[in-house]
Amino acid sequence: MDVCAGIDIGGTNTELGLVSADGSVLWLTTFPTRSMAKPEMLLGFCTDALRKIISEKKLVLKGIGIGAPSGNYYTGSIEHAPNMPWPGIIPLADMFRGAMDVPVVLTNDANAAAIGEMFFGAAKGLRDFAVITLGTGLGSGIVTGGEVLYGHDGFAGELGHVIIEHEGRLCGCGRRGCLETYVSATGIVNTAKEWLEFEGEPTTLKTVSQEKIDSIMITDAAKAGDAFAMRLINYTAEKLGLALANLVAITSPSHIFLYGGLANAGDILMNATRSYFEKSLLKNYAGKVKIEFSGLPGNAAVIGAAALAWNEKRAQSSNR
Amino acid sequence: MDVCAGIDIGGTNTELGLVSADGSVLWLTTFPTRSMAKPEMLLGFCTDALRKIISEKKLVLKGIGIGAPSGNYYTGSIEHAPNMPWPGIIPLADMFRGAMDVPVVLTNDANAAAIGEMFFGAAKGLRDFAVITLGTGLGSGIVTGGEVLYGHDGFAGELGHVIIEHEGRLCGCGRRGCLETYVSATGIVNTAKEWLEFEGEPTTLKTVSQEKIDSIMITDAAKAGDAFAMRLINYTAEKLGLALANLVAITSPSHIFLYGGLANAGDILMNATRSYFEKSLLKNYAGKVKIEFSGLPGNAAVIGAAALAWNEKRAQSSNR
Numbered sequence: 311m312d313v314c315a316g317i318d319i320g321g322t323n324t325e326l327g328l329v330s331a332d333g334s335v336l337w338l339t340t341f342p343t344r345s346m347a348k349p350e351m352l353l354g355f356c357t358d359a360l361r362k363i364i365s366e367k368k369l370v371l372k373g374i375g376i377g378a379p380s381g382n383y384y385t386g387s388i389e390h391a392p393n394m395p396w397p398g399i400i401p402l403a404d405m406f407r408g409a410m411d412v413p414v415v416l417t418n419d420a421n422a423a424a425i426g427e428m429f430f431g432a433a434k435g436l437r438d439f440a441v442i443t444l445g446t447g448l449g450s451g452i453v454t455g456g457e458v459l460y461g462h463d464g465f466a467g468e469l470g471h472v473i474i475e476h477e478g479r480l481c482g483c484g485r486r487g488c489l490e491t492y493v494s495a496t497g498i499v500n501t502a503k504e505w506l507e508f509e510g511e512p513t514t515l516k517t518v519s520q521e522k523i524d525s526i527m528i529t530d531a532a533k534a535g536d537a538f539a540m541r542l543i544n545y546t547a548e549k550l551g552l553a554l555a556n557l558v559a560i561t562s563p564s565h566i567f568l569y570g571g572l573a574n575a576g577d578i579l580m581n582a583t584r585s586y587f588e589k590s591l592l593k594n595y596a597g598k599v600k601i602e603f604s605g606l607p608g609n610a611a612v613i614g615a616a617a618l619a620w621n622e623k624r625a626q627s628s629n630r
Numbered sequence: 631m632d633v634c635a636g637i638d639i640g641g642t643n644t645e646l647g648l649v650s651a652d653g654s655v656l657w658l659t660t661f662p663t664r665s666m667a668k669p670e671m672l673l674g675f676c677t678d679a680l681r682k683i684i685s686e687k688k689l690v691l692k693g694i695g696i697g698a699p700s701g702n703y704y705t706g707s708i709e710h711a712p713n714m715p716w717p718g719i720i721p722l723a724d725m726f727r728g729a730m731d732v733p734v735v736l737t738n739d740a741n742a743a744a745i746g747e748m749f750f751g752a753a754k755g756l757r758d759f760a761v762i763t764l765g766t767g768l769g770s771g772i773v774t775g776g777e778v779l780y781g782h783d784g785f786a787g788e789l790g791h792v793i794i795e796h797e798g799r800l801c802g803c804g805r806r807g808c809l810e811t812y813v814s815a816t817g818i819v820n821t822a823k824e825w826l827e828f829e830g831e832p833t834t835l836k837t838v839s840q841e842k843i844d845s846i847m848i849t850d851a852a853k854a855g856d857a858f859a860m861r862l863i864n865y866t867a868e869k870l871g872l873a874l875a876n877l878v879a880i881t882s883p884s885h886i887f888l889y890g891g892l893a894n895a896g897d898i899l900m901n902a903t904r905s906y907f908e909k910s911l912l913k914n915y916a917g918k919v920k921i922e923f924s925g926l927p928g929n930a931a932v933i934g935a936a937a938l939a940w941n942e943k944r945a946q947s948s949n950r
Contacts, residue, residue, distance in 0.1 A: 380914060389914060390913050390914055437782065438781055438782035439782075450880075452880070454774060454779055454781065454786075455777065455779075455780075457775065459774055459775075459881060459882075460775075460882070461758055461774065461881055461882020461883065462757065462758035462759075462882055462883060462884035462918075463882055463884070463914075463915070463918055464882075465882050465914050465915065466774075466880065466881050466882035467880065467882075468879040468880070468882075468912060468914070469879065469880060471879045471912045472876040472879050472880065473872060473875070473876060473910060483912055483913060484913065485910070485912070552793060555793070556792040556793060557880065559788040559789065559791045559792050560770075560772070560786065560787065560788070560789060560792065560877065560880055560881065561779060561781055561786050561880065561881070562779075562780070562781020562782055562783055562784075562785050562786035562787075562788075563781065563782060564782035564783070590793060590805070592788060592791045592803055592805070593710050593803060593804065594700060594709055594710055594783075594785050594788070595783070595785065598782075598783055
């Protein structure tokens, strides 16, 4: 059976999996990204694991797709990723190509998610849409006219690094006020910590020490009706809604899909985001743009990364 | 001789001209947009003038290109343009097609400028760039992968309506804090009026009554060394530089071209814009994106609008 490998490198965890042409995940493993002190360690771990499972299951590896923060489609490198353990430029596609001798495609994790959505998810048949990944950071994969928007240098779609606050929170990229410092799993935790310094309101988040608060705790508390946690989500949604309205003024997608850890907040986040979004939209776009959750099943990140490789294979066949 | 007509409808003036296939303007006329109380008046005036000049000069009209604020390429209509005398939806392409029986293309004025720049200006051979028009409002024409970014509904590229200030200045679109309320000919005049209320600093702008101040007066004063006027331009450039850096994070162009009335401020505006732009850029893009003035000669707006029609003709021939 033909398979493509998907590698989704996140700021927190990396997932490695094998995905069939119909989008089924045949095998999957996860490890903390920071457990790989050097990219060579990641390469060795992944290639060993892939060789073993491919031989055991008698599969044929047709390609590898890698989604990574600050991944550059044109160069196949991770370049100066703010939230990653490896500084500088990492030519990861070349490294994997050298080790496995199959086509390797790399782009940022959000572009991979967008291609996954287009191949296997809720964006089938759509030509203008965006996928927003709400994980450790905030990523965006933008599709216009049926093609991923890569820009002149392969780095288009860094919505998380749009500056929304003058002299705002310090970002991993070294600047201040980037959207992802407010709207991401890390961002909402930062908001919680800032507010807990000054707020007298009772909240279940006060029952744990501040270092232990994570975004899951916040979204769980909000779902359980904790008013403080709900305000945190509302504040995050307000900033997200405005940023998405501003994105629409630039690329005018028909759909925006939310994806990743923070999207687990579900309807509380979605309803507030939609409400602020519509309020902030230019009249021309009113009521025309749908915000939805990703239509990909669990392990969506790996499916997206593998879809990269499947997409490249199909593009090659259609060029012949 | 074959010609295309270009009609550039601006918030203040409308230009109508005839442009040859090499981008030469053969004939041109200008009138205040508000002198046409209804779009039917504009249609009648333009078609009468075109018929007369075409017959006199023995030209062959091959098409009409119209650039207009909130112009929708897909529908050929002006839809709810904030700065225009005609409310609602104006099916201007259909109206001109009915009257002149030639192909008619309509898009927003900034997209027209972008196509003009690609055909006849400084963007020849570029695949990823943006043109920013700084007139009564702020428009943007974004080209990605060699194609104008129209979005799902024809309304992509409304950078002037990105909200940059929470509860900021009231915009013609009915919302508050849009970029163009700060960065445009109107925006800089508004800043001047706000500051003059509170500023003790001497400035030549105090020698005229506030209602008479326009952006040309401000840029002329700045060029003559008026410190207050220079601060006005600097403030405008700061907002523009940040907005352009944020645009780069989304579409990653190689070049951004400034065009329109306010661009006449020249180096004072350009140097400050570039400086704030580089300061605000994500590290990945540093030093890679050039900001330049438009490479189109005078009457660039009409050339851009006519280029729309020439572009459409070429696309049709290559499809055959």
